[in-house]
Amino acid sequence: MELFGQALGLGTIGLVAGVVGAVVAALATRGSTSTLTSYVQHFAAGLIIAAATLDLLPEALALGGGWPLIVGFVVGTAFMLALRAVLNRFGHGHAAGEGHDHEDHAGHGGGTALAARPQVVAGVNLRLAIALAVVVLIDGAIIGVALSAGGAAALLIAIALSIELLFVAASVAGSTRGAGGTVATAVGVGAFVAVMMPVGAVLGALVFAGVSSTLLVAGLAFGAAALLFTAVAELLVEAYEIKESAGTIAMAAGGFLLFLVLMMLM
Template identity: 30%
Template sequence: MTAAWIYTLIPAAITVLGAAVAVKLRPGPVLVSAIQHFAAGVVFAAAAGEIMPDVMHGGSLTATLLGGFLGIAVMLGIRQMERVVKGPSGLLTMVGADIFIDGLVLGIGFAAGAKAGLLLTVALSLEVLFLGLAVTTELSETVKNRARILLIVAGMALLMPLGALVSAPIAALPDVYVTGFLSFGLIALLYLVTEELLVEAHEVPDKPWVTAMFFVGFLLLMSLEEMMA
């Protein structure tokens, strides 16, 4: 699980790098939508190809259901908070919660195996890149100091390694508990794809090549998985 903490530094660094670019060159809505589609495809492929098989063959229906329903409750709780907390503070709170849970999921992924953890690192790096762009765009409207924006984004990015550290004891638990945590992580990833990335991606009119980016991302991660087999 030490590897999980180290690998979370990659998406954290990508988040800050994306923010550094965004404060100077704000991406247009079509490009942002394309990134969201691509990230959704990659995350979906990681969830379906790596996490779901481990859950299905975990040997415990009870652990699968308990972990899954806990994931549903947590995700719906975050969604409700998004409706209550508004403005930049609300965005920072929600994105911070997302990044922390991403760290948890990445740590859980490494508990399933090194390959699953590596593929999730790729998938979640793209996802948090978008989150960094979203936060930077929002803060740029009210905060004019670029250095301050980057510090805020960097502070939020550190929540991912923190999440991985919190999940570190999972690898030492019996398999039945690992299955439950993997089920939780699977629900979190599916929620991320269906209720966040794709929903926000469709806020702008779709173009065929933008929609195709979902499948490009999906196929890219599947190909990477085949090469690592």
């Protein structure tokens, strides 16, 4: 019971950070597509890619790697693809105010680009919000795994992932406001994503307490695949539709560098 209490406490740090990020982004974005949203999404993507490549995969390799890592990564990718396919079954649509005459980046008419965009309900990009919720749930599980393993770095991992969550929640809140959602809706969807952190921490502590290294490696690889998929296929794709520049690319590099520095401090 003490382990679960610790997991809940560490996960709550991320919940608070995520709500703060969602509130700031919802108030800073003025109901239209925003350069700020693109910057935040690039920064969040950099953090998520760093979490996968600097934390989860090295830990999986240190525990033995091998076929459990490969299987876990393949299953994680397949899971995210299946999740995306299920969400796409809702159909495609646009919130009020979106530009239906927008042209795609290859210079062709907007029909193809618009058809590829996910459903937007009350300003909420459902596919992005649910994908990020899954990622944050996995982040929380990482905290639970660290606690279950008796790792002294659990607090630092929670702090690093909470900083990531601040920008992830800000990203989805800014996206919601940019698609015409209200401030309350933007904060609500950001809070929905953020609450997955304490939920994941408790579940991680429950599920991974005392498991074999084989299952632990597969779980870490699964999480890495989910993080990379969301950063590349969701966050960066949506950010690119808003604005792409040297500044946004630098923000992605900055997010990666921040997580690297935090890992070095651990």
